[in-house]
Amino acid sequence: MAEFTAEAFQNEFLPDGGTDVHAIVRFTARDTASGVAGATAIGSAGGADAAEIIIVDTSGSMGVNGIRQGVYAAGAAIQEILDGTWFAVIAGNHVGSLVYPRSPVAAMVRMDARTRAEALAAIQLFRADGGTAMGTWLSAARAVFSTVPQAGRRHAILLTDGANEHETPEQLSAAIAAATGVFQCDCRGVGDRWQVGEVRRIASALLGTVDLIPAPEHMAAEFAAMMRASMARGIANADLRVWAPQGAQVLFVRQVAPTLEELTARRAEVNALTGGYPTGAWSDESRDYHVAVRLPARSVGQEQLASRVQLVVGDQTVAQALVKATWSNDDALTTRIAPEVAAYTGRAELAAAIQDGLAAKAAGNDAEATSKLGRAVQLATQAGDDEMTSRLKKVVDIEDPEAGTVRLKKGVEKLDEMALDTASTKTSRVRR
Amino acid sequence: MTACPSCGAGTPADAAFCEACGAELTPGAAAAGAPSGAPTQVVAAAATPVTSTTGDESPLDVGWTGALPRAKVTEPATPTAGAVGAAEPMAAAATAPAAGAVGAAEPMAAPEPAGPECQACHQGHLVDGYCDVCGAPPRDPRDHFTESPAPWVAGACDIGKRHTRNEDGLALLADPTPGTRAVLVVCDGVSNTTDSHIASLAAARAAREVLAAPLPQGMGTRESRVAALSSALGEAVKAADAAVEGAVPAGTENPPSSTVVAVVIDAGLAVVGNVGDSRAYWLPDVGEPRQLSTDDSWAGEMIRAGASRADAESGPRAHAITRWLGVDAPDDLTPHCADLDLDTPGWLLVCSDGLWNYCSEAMALRDLLASTLTGLGPAPVDLVAAAEALVTFANAQGGADNITVALARIDGSGSAHPPTKDTTHG
Numbered sequence: 048m049a050e051f052t053a054e055a056f057q058n059e060f061l062p063d064g065g066t067d068v069h070a071i072v073r074f075t076a077r078d079t080a081s082g083v084a085g086a087t088a089i090g091s092a093g094g095a096d097a098a099e100i101i102i103v104d105t106s107g108s109m110g111v112n113g114i115r116q117g118v119y120a121a122g123a124a125i126q127e128i129l130d131g132t133w134f135a136v137i138a139g140n141h142v143g144s145l146v147y148p149r150s151p152v153a154a155m156v157r158m159d160a161r162t163r164a165e166a167l168a169a170i171q172l173f174r175a176d177g178g179t180a181m182g183t184w185l186s187a188a189r190a191v192f193s194t195v196p197q198a199g200r201r202h203a204i205l206l207t208d209g210a211n212e213h214e215t216p217e218q219l220s221a222a223i224a225a226a227t228g229v230f231q232c233d234c235r236g237v238g239d240r241w242q243v244g245e246v247r248r249i250a251s252a253l254l255g256t257v258d259l260i261p262a263p264e265h266m267a268a269e270f271a272a273m274m275r276a277s278m279a280r281g282i283a284n285a286d287l288r289v290w291a292p293q294g295a296q297v298l299f300v301r302q303v304a305p306t307l308e309e310l311t312a313r314r315a316e317v318n319a320l321t322g323g324y325p326t327g328a329w330s331d332e333s334r335d336y337h338v339a340v341r342l343p344a345r346s347v348g349q350e351q352l353a354s355r356v357q358l359v360v361g362d363q364t365v366a367q368a369l370v371k372a373t374w375s376n377d378d379a380l381t382t383r384i385a386p387e388v389a390a391y392t393g394r395a396e397l398a399a400a401i402q403d404g405l406a407a408k409a410a411g412n413d414a415e416a417t418s419k420l421g422r423a424v425q426l427a428t429q430a431g432d433d434e435m436t437s438r439l440k441k442v443v444d445i446e447d448p449e450a451g452t453v454r455l456k457k458g459v460e461k462l463d464e465m466a467l468d469t470a471s472t473k474t475s476r477v478r479r
Numbered sequence: 480m481t482a483c484p485s486c487g488a489g490t491p492a493d494a495a496f497c498e499a500c501g502a503e504l505t506p507g508a509a510a511a512g513a514p515s516g517a518p519t520q521v522v523a524a525a526a527t528p529v530t531s532t533t534g535d536e537s538p539l540d541v542g543w544t545g546a547l548p549r550a551k552v553t554e555p556a557t558p559t560a561g562a563v564g565a566a567e568p569m570a571a572a573a574t575a576p577a578a579g580a581v582g583a584a585e586p587m588a589a590p591e592p593a594g595p596e597c598q599a600c601h602q603g604h605l606v607d608g609y610c611d612v613c614g615a616p617p618r619d620p621r622d623h624f625t626e627s628p629a630p631w632v633a634g635a636c637d638i639g640k641r642h643t644r645n646e647d648g649l650a651l652l653a654d655p656t657p658g659t660r661a662v663l664v665v666c667d668g669v670s671n672t673t674d675s676h677i678a679s680l681a682a683a684r685a686a687r688e689v690l691a692a693p694l695p696q697g698m699g700t701r702e703s704r705v706a707a708l709s710s711a712l713g714e715a716v717k718a719a720d721a722a723v724e725g726a727v728p729a730g731t732e733n734p735p736s737s738t739v740v741a742v743v744i745d746a747g748l749a750v751v752g753n754v755g756d757s758r759a760y761w762l763p764d765v766g767e768p769r770q771l772s773t774d775d776s777w778a779g780e781m782i783r784a785g786a787s788r789a790d791a792e793s794g795p796r797a798h799a800i801t802r803w804l805g806v807d808a809p810d811d812l813t814p815h816c817a818d819l820d821l822d823t824p825g826w827l828l829v830c831s832d833g834l835w836n837y838c839s840e841a842m843a844l845r846d847l848l849a850s851t852l853t854g855l856g857p858a859p860v861d862l863v864a865a866a867e868a869l870v871t872f873a874n875a876q877g878g879a880d881n882i883t884v885a886l887a888r889i890d891g892s893g894s895a896h897p898p899t900k901d902t903t904h905g
Contacts, residue, residue: 292614346643350616352609
């Protein structure tokens, strides 16, 4: 049986008049491959109730080599899909087309030796042609997934090499909105002509990851790894539930590890005091959430529950942590900040500084770019995040890391900027 | 050695009471025991302790409630929740084996059965030890408790609505046979003194312990019995004083103070002793009701000097008490004593100012009791319900102070002597 645990990291002591409670809640899942008792219909993945779609960019910009590597990548992913899993392959340019199964209408087939061979043959027909309209790919995938409503876990991997030039941002937004909650999607961009922000928008809404593949030769390995990871997710759908007492306000709910993801706006009301936030499928892994709740201040000495943070699979609460508040006039107690809360708060600011700085740089606003990226250098230095500092060094010349004084580098490699951007939301786990 | 559930002091395994705080060590009494572990509040000692802060509580009174170790009291027994506040410094040692996460190895049942109703908001129910609507923990058992040693004697002790700590104490004792033998003790810990919630309960229990021993009968005449019982009350007050002094370590700044009022009922005779302004009343079914105790208060002094009760008790210093128990108590702690023959049906009512603030005159109190009893429905009267109803009355009036009410029903089959005048000893 899958096993979940929850831990809360917080300083529960508030000063007199204090109202804001911050906590990091860590959920850890083990033995997810065995599913959850009583929730078998939505439990074990990788088999009868999982569905996978591989979406490969076949726009003209992919070129002969890009398409060849795309075929390898799709093939590598197909090889990782377990027998019994529903699957399909979509080729994307200015429209999304079903490449396999070969069918005039949306359809999926179960993986077996025959369908695997057919799919590997079908992808050989990829041709570089046309434009890029990722919204149409998502809509095609949604239509294909809708043919297997019995599949509890629906997941896609999407590859693109260019900007979304052949539909409006509104059209893409509508397609993302329609796909939200229908399937999860991990996205990868190859080369340096795609827009990190654009693809992040898709991945974030569809509870997936976004990353950069520097060169087409790396695609196959990346696709195989993504599909393997997806096949390992034994828990189809888990919801984070955050309860706060009457009169309290949930300031924000944020996933802070393994990646930063703002969840606040994704709240679906469970009841007046409880919000649900989708977290997608889980493998054997650990995720950290930062929950901030504002309470009406109570008198010194009073204690109360500030939040109940639960992970729910199906209708079952599989783990829960209690976040507490105790008002005290002992400064020694109230002035401490839990190290986990401090670290992730800084990490979120770092990500925002990097993204805002790169956006300002792209917009030609060098002053703001310098300021934001300087702040990023300062935060990375304070956190001892050498990996991020070295990524930042490829974009800025650092004069004083402590003060955050930097100059924008001349002739920066676009790939280095994109790598910095995609890395900004990846967080290393804060250890106790 | 075992730890006192109230104050944590080491006590011999066979001890009935804690040497440090006076808390009863019997398992049943532990729930009502005074909590402890509260950081001490250091405030400037008032020149004149005040037991009531009606309408003008100092912010200093908003102090630690000294919450009980709730984990032991309220955590659900079923190993469901995987919940731990891992960053709690105080709990870290206690939960060391389970430090960090407690896994929900078994799926949690859903929906969870609702626990008892929340006493803070009266809307939600306790789940995992906290209200599922307002988040409040369960009410500290020290904040509200009742005692009923026999059907004819009962009391209720309540935090009220404005204080964050219940600094009243209550201790009762009764023979099952109505009217034969009972002890009723109420103590009111002085607000803003260190750990007065521990001191007051310890004092009440210490006084009861003295009065629980076989009582002296003197020469057997009424006069000598009154004298002997008054003497026993004097010993009980001394024990209560020692308990107040012993509630905190020697040298503690702003040590606790408390009032005490004790009633002994013994074979048709009742003797009352008090220090401070907690009161005992005789409320006969027929005839003149009256206050038996004598207030050691500014208002009491004014009344004795001829001022009207209404005027005196509404004065700005009305609640300033002139005698109290504790380290800084006056030298003379001889209680005011009064005696009464229990030869007519009626009620002995013992209370803290949390009640009499809202109903001071004996006649008004009898009317209040009568209407309260009527409200409880036809006889037989449940004395716990009656005491609770009087607490509810005081809370409805504002509950500005802690409220304690103890009742003894007298059926009037005792001594044939008519009630005598108050006699004040000392």
